[in-house]
Amino acid sequence: RQAPPPMEHPLRYCVDPDWMPYEAIDAGSHTGMASDYLRLVAERAGLDLELLPTQSWQQTIDALKTGTCQLSPMLNRSEHRESYLGFSDVYFYAPNVLVSRKDEPFLQGFTNIGDRLLALPQDYRLLEYVQKYYPKIRTLVVKSEKHGLQAVSEGKADLFAGSLYSVNAHIQQAALFNLKIAGWGGPQDELRIGVAPELTYLLPALNKALASISEEEHLDIQQRWINLRIIQNNNYDLVWQVVAVTLAVLLLLFIWNISIRRYSLRLATKNQQLESLRSQLEDTNAELQFLSNHDPLTKLYNRHYFNLRIQQEQRQSQQHDKTCLIILDIDHFKEINDCHGHACGDTILAELSGVLTRCVRDQDIVARWGGEEFVILCHQTELSEAGKLAERIAGKVRQRRFSGGLSLSCSFGVAELQPRENMTKCLERADQALYEAKSQGRDRVCVSH
Numbered sequence: 001r002q003a004p005p006p007m008e009h010p011l012r013y014c015v016d017p018d019w020m021p022y023e024a025i026d027a028g029s030h031t032g033m034a035s036d037y038l039r040l041v042a043e044r045a046g047l048d049l050e051l052l053p054t055q056s057w058q059q060t061i062d063a064l065k066t067g068t069c070q071l072s073p074m075l076n077r078s079e080h081r082e083s084y085l086g087f088s089d090v091y092f093y094a095p096n097v098l099v100s101r102k103d104e105p106f107l108q109g110f111t112n113i114g115d116r117l118l119a120l121p122q123d124y125r126l127l128e129y130v131q132k133y134y135p136k137i138r139t140l141v142v143k144s145e146k147h148g149l150q151a152v153s154e155g156k157a158d159l160f161a162g163s164l165y166s167v168n169a170h171i172q173q174a175a176l177f178n179l180k181i182a183g184w185g186g187p188q189d190e191l192r193i194g195v196a197p198e199l200t201y202l203l204p205a206l207n208k209a210l211a212s213i214s215e216e217e218h219l220d221i222q223q224r225w226i227n228l229r230i231i232q233n234n235n236y237d238l239v240w241q242v243v244a245v246t247l248a249v250l251l252l253l254f255i256w257n258i259s260i261r262r263y264s265l266r267l268a269t270k271n272q273q274l275e276s277l278r279s280q281l282e283d284t285n286a287e288l289q290f291l292s293n294h295d296p297l298t299k300l301y302n303r304h305y306f307n308l309r310i311q312q313e314q315r316q317s318q319q320h321d322k323t324c325l326i327i328l329d330i331d332h333f334k335e336i337n338d339c340h341g342h343a344c345g346d347t348i349l350a351e352l353s354g355v356l357t358r359c360v361r362d363q364d365i366v367a368r369w370g371g372e373e374f375v376i377l378c379h380q381t382e383l384s385e386a387g388k389l390a391e392r393i394a395g396k397v398r399q400r401r402f403s404g405g406l407s408l409s410c411s412f413g414v415a416e417l418q419p420r421e422n423m424t425k426c427l428e429r430a431d432q433a434l435y436e437a438k439s440q441g442r443d444r445v446c447v448s449h
């Protein structure tokens with residue numbers, strides 16, 4: 001077996017400088033998944049490696065073709081590449097996808113592309129694949145994946161085909177959110193280490209090192225670098241759900257608000273009605289209260305109230321208090337009724353009541369005793385004073401012209417409540433005095449002694 005040629009130390013390797021998450025050059029250092037894999041492989045195969053930085057994938061391919069660079073850690077095998085590189089076993093698989101703008105339909109691979117313009121990066125295996133197997137597809141050759149995605153986003157191309165993970169990373173990075181994954185894009189990536197032809201003797205050691213990478217190590221590397229975000233096409237389901245729920249809540253709030261307003265309005269109307277009823281009730285109660293104590297025609301206190309008051313007066317009056325009662329009766333009132341009518345009689349009764357009320361003091365109580373008869377309770381009043389009051393009233397009545405220009409006269413009976421005398425008894429005495437006044441010819445005051 002032929003001995004391997006002496007190995008140059010260190011081996012120069014070059015990478016794609018802008019193909020994250022697979023690999024890139026960041027501040028002069030190799031980064032991405034390939035850097036992790038290459039570190040493991042170099043350790044386990046005992047390789048000494050040195051990065052030869054390039055500016056683009058084309059420069060990397062050129063360097064590999066010319067032998068300036070002897071190894072590239074992560075690339076697909078293709079017919080063309082096999083003319084200048086030897087390849088390790090596959091150590092990473094990744095799907096390729098078609099990317100379109102969101103308004104484009106979904107596509108089932110390259111077969112249904114039709115006359116759409118497909119952007120593909122120069123020197124990528126997919127370009128070689130499409131040109132060989134789908135020669136009718138119109139292609140736009142771009143410098144890199146980034147340029148291809150930008151071209152689709154700007155409408156310069158209809159589709160782009162590339163690796164799912166790097167496409168996703170570029171879209172996120174460049175915020176090309178008018179793009180979507182439109183379908184599967186050709187054969188999946190089968191990524192290998194490529195070495196210059198003179199180094200193919202290293203392949204068994206490289207394959208052994210690759211095979212020694214455990215499942216945990218694979219997962220660890222992938223989880224570290226792949227941050228796949230699914231770019232959905234117009235998947236506004238959640239948005240619509242949120243909008244629908246929000247609208248439903250707003251609608252419920254609106255309905256609730258209207259109901260509350262209607263309810264408040266009804267309540268306000270009912271409250272107004274209640275208030276009006278309460279006011280009517282108060283008026284009616286006040287009227288009833290008034291009627292229970294007053295005579296409706298003359299508006300003076302009635303007999304019932306007067307009886308209550310004289311009993312109260314009897315209970316409360318002190319020994320030295322003087323209380324007098326005056327009873328008066330209109331003379332020949334029947335004639336007035338007969339000659340001038342009952343209505344005229346009513347008016348005269350009311351007018352006489354006014355005369356009485358104006359003649360007495362505030363603390364005296366005037367009541368209609370019945371028919372054309374009236375009583376006056378005079379507090380703290382001597383009998384002589386009560387007599388004078390009766391005379392004064394008699395004078396006022398005599399002077400006055402009543403309804404229809406009629407003249408009147410009244411007869412009076414006056415009595416003073418005696419110590420230990422019952423008020424009813426006193427009233428009887430006053431009535432007796434009135435009878436005497438009538439008997440003596442009317443229009444006079446008689447005092448009970």
Ligand SMILES: Nc1nc2c(ncn2[C@@H]2O[C@H](COP(=O)(O)OP(=O)(O)OP(=O)(O)O)[C@@H](O)[C@H]2O)c(=O)[nH]1
Pocket residue numbers: 297329330331332333334335337341342343344345346349370371372438442
């Ligand atoms: N208009 C009117 N008349 C009444 C009312 N109450 C009683 N009378 C009348 O008062 C009159 C009282 O008549 P009488 O008892 O005969 O007494 P009088 O005619 O005044 O004669 P003397 O008292 O003896 O002076 C009757 O005709 C009753 O109808 C009333 O509320 N209104």
